[in-house]
Amino acid sequence: MTTTVGDATEAAPAPAPAAPPALAARARDVGASPVREILALTARPEVISFAGGLPAPELFDAQGIRAAYARVLAEQPRTALQYSTTDGDPALRAAVAGRLTRRGLATGAGDLLVTGGSQQGLALLATVLLEPGDVVLVENPTYLAALQCFGFAGARVVPVPTDEDGVLPDALEELVRRERPKLLYLIPDFQNPTGRTLPERRRRAVAEVAGRHGLWIAEDDPYGELRFEGGHLPWISSYAAAADRTVLLGSFSKMMAPGMRLGWLRAPAGLLRACVIAKQAADLHTSTVDQAAAARYLADNDLDAHLDRVRTAYRSRRDALLAGLPAALPAGSTWNRPDGGMFVWVRLPEDRDATALLPTAVAHDVAYVPGAPFYAADPDRAALRMSFTTHTPEEIAEGLRRLAAAFGGAR
Structure with missing residues (x-):
């Protein structure tokens, strides 16, 4: 449709395009992984991260x-x-x-x-x-x-x-x-x-x-x-x-x-x-x-021989983490001693919120994963997960020193 005014012809404005259909409800309701977002946040090479459940890359064959x-x-x-x-x-x-x-x-x-x-x-x-x-x-x-x-x-x-x-x-x-x-x-x-x-x-x-x-x-x-x-x-x-x-x-x-x-x-x-x-x-x-x-x-190849090397390294890294936790965490904290795998589960005192404390830890160039997102119901705000596989015992010790500073002093 056109409108004529004197010698000028103007086109009528086109109608606004319709919005596309909405995402499916399941795509709207399921949130992104906080772990993946923390990994992106801590990608700086100077950060010692206990957050990701990542295998040690130097141990890949x-x-x-x-x-x-x-x-x-x-x-x-x-x-x-x-x-x-x-x-x-x-x-x-x-x-x-x-x-x-x-x-x-x-x-x-x-x-x-x-x-x-x-x-x-x-x-x-x-x-x-x-x-x-x-x-x-x-x-x-x-x-x-x-x-x-x-x-x-x-x-x-x-x-x-x-x-x-x-x-x-x-x-x-x-x-x-x-x-x-x-x-x-x-x-x-x-x-x-x-x-x-x-x-x-x-x-x-x-x-x-x-x-x-x-x-x-x-x-x-x-x-x-x-x-x-x-x-x-x-x-x-x-x-x-x-x-x-x-x-x-x-x-x-x-x-x-x-x-x-x-x-x-x-x-x-x-x-x-x-x-x-x-x-x-x-x-x-x-x-x-x-x-x-x-x-x-x-x-x-002998996969079992390769796994023996991996397990030996991971055992020493677990032990380094466990040895350093008493000095790194606030008084009243607890943790477990896993027989294998990649993770130690830590619980801070009742008055501490691991999610709220994470930005302070990242500012000290160290990171962990708050425990709350892992719960299907009734999250424990004082819990956090620490992975010990990605860093050497020496790096773990340094990361724990930074964590102690972030948490406000050793216990």
């Missing part, structure tokens, strides 16, 4: 991994660079199955799905198991990204009462009876964020609760190979009561390199097939060349 990629690309470039099956590289699945079997969990390659880290395995489980409103039980506190994953699925997350050894079986049974959950999510070994380990008798009790009441268990095990003390405990998946309803999630991130983004999911046949279909919709398959290189690495 870069030479062995480089050789594995080189051999794969030299010997099988046409297949290594091509599309692949969703289930995963047969040689890699066979290698994982062999490791699980040798540790007491009889597994075949056909029982496994290769995933983009164990995190994708958890997302696939949420996709195929959870309807909006379904109840998921979790430890309190628990892995933050699991809370995000269940939030995106629209699940109602209910915390199970815990103590220093993990979930309380009697409390779990009571919650199962009352809430009728579809899924229980656990990290039995060196839990993130607390570093605690679920004792064998409780693992058996959890399996029996699942068997009696008919719920799925997601058993997340990214840290189990990082044991410094004691013997390996049986997976919940190994108990007959839960064998047909437990999904074991594993990862090469802590054993080989997190940048390869390789994990696996072990599940009963029907659920495994559903996860394969969900993965087809998500990404078709995990990187072919990364899987082939991992399989080649496992065939050509």
Whole structure:
């Protein structure tokens, strides 16, 4: 439409464009990871960070991994660079199955799905198991990204009462009876964020609760190979009561390199097939060349010898952190002593708020992760998580000196 005034012709103003449709409610309601945001905040090289759950990069077997990629690309470039099956590289699945079997969990390659880290395995489980409103039980506190994953699925997350050894079986049974959950999510070994380990008798009790009441268990095990003390405990998946309803999630991130983004999911046949279909919709398959290189690495190298070196280094770093905490923390603070993994769980005195204190710590070029975001309910403001893996004992000692200054003096 035009308007004529004398000899001039003017175009009518175009209507304002309509706003695009809103984001899905789940995208609006699930917040970003505070841990990831803290990592960005503390990226300055002068910061000694106890925040990230990062493997020590100097301990990566870069030479062995480089050789594995080189051999794969030299010997099988046409297949290594091509599309692949969703289930995963047969040689890699066979290698994982062999490791699980040798540790007491009889597994075949056909029982496994290769995933983009164990995190994708958890997302696939949420996709195929959870309807909006379904109840998921979790430890309190628990892995933050699991809370995000269940939030995106629209699940109602209910915390199970815990103590220093993990979930309380009697409390779990009571919650199962009352809430009728579809899924229980656990990290039995060196839990993130607390570093605690679920004792064998409780693992058996959890399996029996699942068997009696008919719920799925997601058993997340990214840290189990990082044991410094004691013997390996049986997976919940190994108990007959839960064998047909437990999904074991594993990862090469802590054993080989997190940048390869390789994990696996072990599940009963029907659920495994559903996860394969969900993965087809998500990404078709995990990187072919990364899987082939991992399989080649496992065939050509002694992963257990490499892990021995990693565990030795991490044990000394844990010990350095524990030795320095009494002088670094305020009087009345408490902490645990994990038998492995990557984390120590600290609790400051009741009048201290770990979140409120973090900016002061960062100003002193040291960082940690406040514990509150890890809780599904009733967060403990005095709690915080400290990772000991990324820095040498000398750097840990310096970081603790800075933390003591930030907290206002040693105890």
